[in-house]
Amino acid sequence: MSFLKSISGLIRPLNGQGSILHTSSLNNITQIRTATKKVSGSKTNKNDSAGRRLGPKAYEGHYVQPGQIIMRQRGTKIHPGENVKIGVDHTIYAVEPGYVRFYYNPFHPLRKYVGVALKQELKLPTPHFSPRVRRFGYVELTDPVKAQQEEDRMSRKEYEAQSELTNEFLKSEEYRQNVTKEFAQSLKDEFSIDLDENKLQVVAHRFYEISQLVKNGLSLEEAKVQASYNHIYNIELAARRGEVSNFEEAKKENLSVFNDIDNKVQLDAQGRLCKYLNAQERESLQQEISTKLAPFANRILSKEDKKTVTNLIETPGAYTTSEQSLLREQYLPEIVPWTVPGSVIENIDPENPPKDVVVQRVFDGKTRSTKVIGRPRDIVA
CATH class of the missing domain: 1.20.58 (Methane Monooxygenase Hydroxylase; Chain G, domain 1)
Incomplete structure (x- = not known):
């Protein structure tokens, strides 16, 4: 008992908060921390939500009917193939009766597809240049009334758009x-x-x-x-x-x-x-029109000039549609190039330009710098 009393005398509280100093006879001091916080059970996150039942609902070789779900997923882990469609929640379902086939497409080797083969012996994907296998299965309607009803059948959108x-x-x-x-x-x-x-x-x-x-x-x-x-x-x-x-x-x-x-x-x-113009007559007419169009090149045109140029370009039988487009770009551009004489107004105040002038910034290739110029509004509008 005297030995136990001597040992207990060496153990004393350090700070009154559950930490003590343990001293051994070898003069080694070790600090021991004990739990002082009261622990209680958590009431949150105990009830987990039900599983979404994702995954395949029909497997390789299974027979499915139109509308039957084949795959439920989040994202397109499996892509829709032949005779199937995909919903807004990435659910893949059959649109034709047949047999489920999971396969890879050689044009998209990293994607896995699921499709429906219309016959049990068919494999997917269908070879690239092979005709697509289609299911007919239609029955002839001998009753003229039923036949007319089937012919007149339409969806609501079709009916409303009639x-x-x-x-x-x-x-x-x-x-x-x-x-x-x-x-x-x-x-x-x-x-x-x-x-x-x-x-x-x-x-x-x-x-x-x-x-x-x-x-x-x-x-x-x-x-x-x-x-x-x-x-x-x-x-x-x-x-x-x-x-x-x-x-x-x-x-x-x-x-x-x-x-x-x-x-x-x-x-x-x-x-x-x-x-009708043969090739020789057409070429001769084009040369004549080109001679008449030459004076209108690289200058600002008035309304009368534009009308004259338009009539020359649209001469019956002279040019094709593409040739006329090229001529319009050359002689009747929507925006006259600023290299055309008279199309640039120098020395204007960019802060207070005249009403009939448009301020533009252009790059001058000679000085390799950007400068501010004014242009008549009627040739750039």
Whole structure:
């Protein structure tokens, strides 16, 4: 007991807060910290949310129906392939009945895809130049009432857009009839084309098709070939329906009329009928126009000058649409270059310029510095 008392006498509180000094007989002092904070259980974050059940819902080779979910995910870890679609929450679902296939696309080797093969023996992806496999499965409706109901079926958006679509169709049809009528009248009066009324309407409609194809970016020669092909194909369809007795004879007759007309009349870049010009005549006309345009180069043009230049550039049959665009950039630029004489006003106050002057900063290549100049408002606006 005397030994324990002597040891307990060596242990005494250090600061009254739970830290003590422990002294051994070897005169080594060690500090020991004890817990003084009362610990209580936490009530927050105990209840975790339910899992979102992400992951595949149909696996390789499983048969799925349209609308069935194949994959739920966050982000496109799996990309949609053939015969499937992806929702706003990246859920991939089938749009055709078939068998699930997970695969890699050789054009995107780092992406994994999932698709639906329409037959069990098919593999995905479909080879690049192979025709796409499609599911038909349609049943012929023998009841005319049900057939008409199926034909008239449309979505809500289609139904609501019918009035607008009908108005647009009527406007386009009215425009087509007016242009065709003008072409037919011009062929008869200005170019003395002697054809019966039916053939004249066919030729006028062909010129209308050519004008629309040229507006869509085709060249004049390409538009002629395409319009002729469309007309011959319509005759072939009429022959299949039994409306034309001899297709070859009708085809030969129409092509002969088209070739004869094309050697007399052509369309210019503005879609107007004009006299046909061969390559030599066209080149001669272009040289004559270039001579007339030369005095208008590199100078400020008045309104009358601009009108004259426009008429020269739009001479019927002289230039194509692209050639006219290049000439307009050269002779009728939207902003006159500041190198044109008279287009720069020197020594102006940039803080208080005149009302008819626009202040600009330009780089002078000779002095390699930026300077402030004034320009007439009517040539830069």
